[in-house]
Amino acid sequence: MLRAFSNRNYRLWALADLVSVTGTWMQVLGLNWVVMERTGSATSVGLSVALSTLPAMVCGPWAGALADRVSPRRIILAGESLHVIIAVSLALTVWSGLPLAVLFGLTAAAGLVGTFEGPALGRFASQVVPRSDLGNALAWNSVTNSVGRVLGMSLAGVLAAVIGEPALFCLNAVSFAAVIATVLLMRPAQFHPLAVSAPEHAGVRAGLRYLRTQHVLLVLFALGFVLSSLGRNYQVTMAAMAEGPLSAGSAGYGTLSSVFAVGTVLGGLVAARIGNFTLPVLLVAAGVTSVLQAISGYVPGLAGFALVLVPIAAGAVVIDTVKSTRLQLDAADSMRGRVLAVQGTVAGGAGALGAPALGWLSERLGPQEALLVAGLATLLVTGAAALVLRSLSRRPDAVPEPAPQPVPVPAMAAADEPDGRPGPAQPLTPA
Numbered sequence: 239m240l241r242a243f244s245n246r247n248y249r250l251w252a253l254a255d256l257v258s259v260t261g262t263w264m265q266v267l268g269l270n271w272v273v274m275e276r277t278g279s280a281t282s283v284g285l286s287v288a289l290s291t292l293p294a295m296v297c298g299p300w301a302g303a304l305a306d307r308v309s310p311r312r313i314i315l316a317g318e319s320l321h322v323i324i325a326v327s328l329a330l331t332v333w334s335g336l337p338l339a340v341l342f343g344l345t346a347a348a349g350l351v352g353t354f355e356g357p358a359l360g361r362f363a364s365q366v367v368p369r370s371d372l373g374n375a376l377a378w379n380s381v382t383n384s385v386g387r388v389l390g391m392s393l394a395g396v397l398a399a400v401i402g403e404p405a406l407f408c409l410n411a412v413s414f415a416a417v418i419a420t421v422l423l424m425r426p427a428q429f430h431p432l433a434v435s436a437p438e439h440a441g442v443r444a445g446l447r448y449l450r451t452q453h454v455l456l457v458l459f460a461l462g463f464v465l466s467s468l469g470r471n472y473q474v475t476m477a478a479m480a481e482g483p484l485s486a487g488s489a490g491y492g493t494l495s496s497v498f499a500v501g502t503v504l505g506g507l508v509a510a511r512i513g514n515f516t517l518p519v520l521l522v523a524a525g526v527t528s529v530l531q532a533i534s535g536y537v538p539g540l541a542g543f544a545l546v547l548v549p550i551a552a553g554a555v556v557i558d559t560v561k562s563t564r565l566q567l568d569a570a571d572s573m574r575g576r577v578l579a580v581q582g583t584v585a586g587g588a589g590a591l592g593a594p595a596l597g598w599l600s601e602r603l604g605p606q607e608a609l610l611v612a613g614l615a616t617l618l619v620t621g622a623a624a625l626v627l628r629s630l631s632r633r634p635d636a637v638p639e640p641a642p643q644p645v646p647v648p649a650m651a652a653a654d655e656p657d658g659r660p661g662p663a664q665p666l667t668p669a
Contacts, residue, residue, distance in 0.1 A: 242375035247366040247424045252382050254420035259386025260393070261413025265325065267394040267495060268406035269345065270473055271488055272332055280478040282338075284597030287473055287589055289342050293350040294586025298357075299442040302579020305357035306445075314362060314421055317355035321414040324348045329407035353582060360578035364566060365429045373515045373563040380555045381506030387499035395492035445576030453630050454517075455568060455577065458561055461623040463584045465524055467592025468612035469531055470554060472498060472547075474593050475609055478600035484540050497544040501551025508552060509559040517627055520560040524620040527553035532613025535606030 242248050273286045294301075305313065324347055331340050367375045394406055449455060476498065480491040512519065527550050534546040562581070569577040599608035 240374075240378075242367050242371045242378050245367050245371065245428070247428050248371075248375055250420050250424055251363070251366050252378060254417045255379065255382045256386050256389075257416045258413045259383045260390040261325075261410035263387045263390030263495075263499075264394040264397070264406040265328070265410040266473070267391055267492065268332075268398055268403040269328070269341070270477060271398070271491065272341070272403055273338065274477055274481070275488075276338060278481075279597075280474055280481070280600050281594060281597040283477055284471070284474045284593035284595075286342060286345055287471065287593035288591075289346040290349040290352075291586040291589030291593075293346065294353045294356070294582045295590060297350065297353050298579045298583030298586065299445065299576065300579075301354040301582070302357040302445060302576035303442050304354065305361050305575030305579065306573065308358075310358040310362035310365070311421060313358035314355060315418060317351050317358075318414045318418045318421075320351045321348065322411045324351065325407045325411035325414065329404040329411070332407065333402070333404040349586075353586070356582040357575040357578040360566065361575050364574065366424070368430050372566060373512075373559070374510060376562050377506055377509035377512070377559050379506075380509055380559050381503055384499055384502030384506050384551075384555065387502060388496055391492060391495040391499055395489070395496075442576070445573060445580075448570070448573050449577070449580065452569070454627065455565060457623055457626050457630070458520075458565060459580060459584050461520075461524070461619060462561055462581070463588050464619040465557060465616055466585055466588035468596070469524075469528060469616040471589065471593045471596050472550075474596045475600060475605055475612075476547075478597070478605040478608070479535065479543060482600075482605050483535070484543060486540050490540055493540070494544055494547065498547050498551045501548035502555045504548065505552030505555030506559070509556050512556075512560075515560045515563040517560075517564065520557055520564075521620060521624045521627075523553045523556040523560070524623075525617060527557070528613050528617035528620055530613070531616065532610050534613075535609035 243252070269286060270283050273283050274280070277283075324344055328341065328344050331344060363375065363379070364372060397405055397409075476494045477491055480486040480488075480494060484490055486493070530546055530550045530553070534543060534550065537543050537546050565577055565581055566574055596608055596612065599611060603611070
């Protein structure tokens, strides 16, 4: 259950991840509530979420191609430095009362930086543990992220009332600095190098040609899009439920967010105990969470709604862990950055389309009805995915992996670059 922690670099990374995620969720809560407080509109909250994910739809493929050729370490250091600047700028924007347009612009900028960091972070995470420990590491990443979410949401609710929302953004800037320090402290000689793309297999087009032959991965992308867009944008529906049927206000929204985070911790612990991350595990978790989502809005009271959120959140973590593990392990090493970039693009599209859609449904039909419609839709798509995957399992693809460029791992090269390639042209992410 603790296999990943036998690696020193992973222990450092998990600690940095905890600090970073805590800061990130403090900022998320502060940002969402500032928008809701100023506009009173769930659609505006959804727009804020969409702006943070929209860059992944536009730039994701190029970010993946870069990650397959450039050092993940260098991309991460540059990205985290930019995140520090953006977080401080958000603090100044909220503190000085600048228009929401400025706030939305900075949110989009953070999303753009995150887009280019994402694939590099995925490759980096694969390098801090051996291949056999990757699934366990991803499960513990979920636990770390969930604990950070609990801490971040809990601290945000208190600190926002005591010292104001701008302080949340400043604390997030400090958390990014902690990640930079951790990356610099890691031992490069203990990285597990991944193959990089040969020149003839580099670039966006080569990645797309490869993906066209990987039918199981395509099904996972499609299922992930629906689950993320209609089944995972609880930032919007929890705000709508707290403001509407539950009449719980900002305190209730913070409580629901913390409860959801507790559920994700439990889900991460469950995932860490799973020995084999198979597709049936993914499909069962997706089906159960879809049913629970459909009925969640009709459970009476704040406590009742919060109680149903726990297994929904736990199931979401199991879904993410199994899906991410299969996408990474079933893809060629030299294509992993581009596969992860497509995953990021799918997630970005899900956020950009799903968050406003759920906000619109909540305002037109009501939050309870929006949860019902979304839950039934994800259940239907999960069933369809199960049928397609069953059909594909009877005729597995036999397409050879693209030839990777050889990666020598002499001591000095490994000490210079995580992927074993010396020189200035190479590129990690806390969950």
